[in-house]
Amino acid sequence: MSNNTTSTSSIVSKVWAFCNTLRDDGVGYGDYLEQLTYLLFLKMADEYNKPPYNRTMPIPAAYSWETLTNKSGDALEVHYNNLLRELAKEKGILGQIFTKSQNKITDPAKLYKLIALINAEQWVLMGVKDKGDIYEGLLEKNAEDTKSGAGQYFTPRALIKCMVECLRPEPMKTIADPACGTGGFFLASYDFITDENNYTLDQEQKKFLKYDTFFGNEIVAGTRRLALMNLFLHNIGDIDSDHVMISPNDSLIAASETRYDYVLANPPFGKKSSMTFTNEEGEQEKEELTYNRQDFWVTTSNKQLNFVQHIKSMLKTTGLAAVVLPDNVLFEGGAGETVRKKLLETTDLHTILRLPTGIFYANGVKANVLFWDGKPSSKDPWTKEVWIYDYRTNIHHTLKKNPLKLDDLKDFIECYNPTNRHKRKETFSEDPSTGSGPEGRWRKFTYDEIIARDKTSLDITWLKDKSLADLDNLPDPDVLALDIVENLEAGLESFKAIIAALNVKDN
Structure with missing residues (x-):
């Protein structure tokens, strides 16, 4: 295994381990993902600012990455809250990333640790696939967290790949x-x-x-x-x-x-x-x-x-x-x-x-x-x-x-x-x-x-439903139970639509 692969997998495990630490404090995947997004964006902008890139970034000096790395405790928390509020006012992608941003990590010591974790790596140099895999993994975990409601924004990746393979998009x-x-x-x-x-x-x-x-x-x-x-x-x-x-x-x-x-x-x-x-x-x-x-x-x-x-x-x-x-x-x-x-x-x-x-x-x-x-x-x-x-x-x-x-x-x-x-x-x-x-x-x-x-x-359907004809080969009880729940929920949606339609007619 190459050093690059080893370092990437160790970064992945660190990112995940820290996520689990925060979950004990009641910070869900979605909130963790958002904080990670703000901090990663600032860290990568900082990397682009320096050699060999030397690009001029749109981030005001008062809210640069370095202003986060040299603070701790209450001072860090106050500064981070202020930074999120001010960057939301900027234009372009910067403003969009920070729109309606809030600090969900209430413990300044944990925030300090997360900043140190991100600061330890060179993210721009990391392979596109590796960075993408870390983030996509977190998005999927967030979708699985049914309480957050994020699942409605997440299409199964296997289905997406299938659709793309059928369309074969061209350059x-x-x-x-x-x-x-x-x-x-x-x-x-x-x-x-x-x-x-x-x-x-x-x-x-x-x-x-x-x-x-x-x-x-x-x-x-x-x-x-x-x-x-x-x-x-x-x-x-x-x-x-x-x-x-x-x-x-x-x-x-x-x-x-x-x-x-x-x-x-x-x-x-x-x-x-x-x-x-x-x-x-x-x-x-x-x-x-x-x-x-x-x-x-x-x-x-x-x-x-x-x-x-x-x-x-x-x-x-x-x-x-x-x-x-x-x-x-x-x-x-x-x-x-x-x-x-x-x-x-x-x-x-x-x-x-x-x-x-x-x-x-x-x-x-x-x-x-x-x-x-x-x-x-x-x-x-x-x-x-x-x-x-x-x-x-x-x-x-x-x-x-x-x-x-x-x-x-x-x-x-x-x-x-x-x-x-x-x-x-x-x-x-x-x-x-x-x-x-x-x-x-x-x-x-x-x-x-x-x-x-x-x-x-x-x-249009034409295949026979075997579960109706073959009682010996019924699916597992948990699959059957999920099927029943799916059908009941689908039925409820239909009934709601009928009631809504009737109300509109009455009005």
């Missing part, structure tokens, strides 16, 4: 995510493009990848901060740049001024768009949000349907999209039916991957990945056939005992045939002696077959 093209969370789709795309097995990049392509490839939106300040730091640690963007790749704006409010080559996204779960305000009695109230956009096919408060319409509008006519969406988008009537029909007509909606439950940190989610290609306007529908891969029926995953791995999706990637998706072969057949027969998970449906379905539903 010198733009990649957008209108609800980018901690930046998982950007990092997987970056890894794919920089993989020497895929491309050999020249200087111009490397520069474009660093500065001009990625564009995102994230309205939650803490999540946006983590995404910016995640990109920065992976060598995307610059510490002293005024150009911020991730906007704090709600992407649904207005049409995108730019069209993109790729859109990869997992828009937030939860049916309704809403805004919270304080009423005259001082109580918090929620109000449904509808987006009145001229470029939308239909006006609705259903958040996912709005994201589908928005992503369609963001995509170049030669662009490719892969989007994680809950089941209601596939079968819901009214606005849902309108959006499905329009999507089938105006884009080539060619592939749906049905996902199993038990893979998301947010419970009760039944989701799918929709893949479509942007197209110019045409009088005839662009979608000719929709290929569906059922990776849900008779599949059981749990986050702890059987988490989703990239290998689980290898068969889907092969069926998708990313190098030429126009040459595909069904594994499903009515004839039991052909392919996988009726058990085949990969099946195509023509445009006419789908349009003839009730409400143009894309919620």
Whole structure:
């Protein structure tokens, strides 16, 4: 093992060990991650300030890294609190990183130790992958901490890699995510493009990848901060740049001024768009949000349907999209039916991957990945056939005992045939002696077959649920129990939506 690898693994173990120390004081992964983000940013800016880089950093001298390393006790705590407040007022990435920042480490001795831990390393020199792995590991742990609610911003990395492998993003093209969370789709795309097995990049392509490839939106300040730091640690963007790749704006409010080559996204779960305000009695109230956009096919408060319409509008006519969406988008009537029909007509909606439950940190989610290609306007529908891969029926995953791995999706990637998706072969057949027969998970449906379905539903299943027929081979009790919980939670979400709809009608 090389010294570099040894030192990296020892840094990882130190970062984790300190996290556990702080957890005993009630500082959760999310709070630890935030403090680590502020301090790492300042330390790396300090390294860039010095030889061999000698770059002028935007950090005022009064709040430089060195002002933290020469203080301790109460003086350190007071200075750190003041530093966080003042840096939030700066412009560019610096201000975005420190927006709404707070010190969550109440023990100055622990803060002093964390600063010493970070100060002991040269972070800029450390390999991009190593820094990225440390940070991604913390993000995943944070997502697992269900109390923090961070799971809703974290898409399983195996699923993200699968989606990227299907789209095969190319150098010198733009990649957008209108609800980018901690930046998982950007990092997987970056890894794919920089993989020497895929491309050999020249200087111009490397520069474009660093500065001009990625564009995102994230309205939650803490999540946006983590995404910016995640990109920065992976060598995307610059510490002293005024150009911020991730906007704090709600992407649904207005049409995108730019069209993109790729859109990869997992828009937030939860049916309704809403805004919270304080009423005259001082109580918090929620109000449904509808987006009145001229470029939308239909006006609705259903958040996912709005994201589908928005992503369609963001995509170049030669662009490719892969989007994680809950089941209601596939079968819901009214606005849902309108959006499905329009999507089938105006884009080539060619592939749906049905996902199993038990893979998301947010419970009760039944989701799918929709893949479509942007197209110019045409009088005839662009979608000719929709290929569906059922990776849900008779599949059981749990986050702890059987988490989703990239290998689980290898068969889907092969069926998708990313190098030429126009040459595909069904594994499903009515004839039991052909392919996988009726058990085949990969099946195509023509445009006419789908349009003839009730409400143009894309919620299509054909495999038999074996747990209903084979009592001897039931899954483990904990898997069954989780399935029941998932179904109950999904059912509750549907009931809430019905009640909300009835209330709107009454009003």
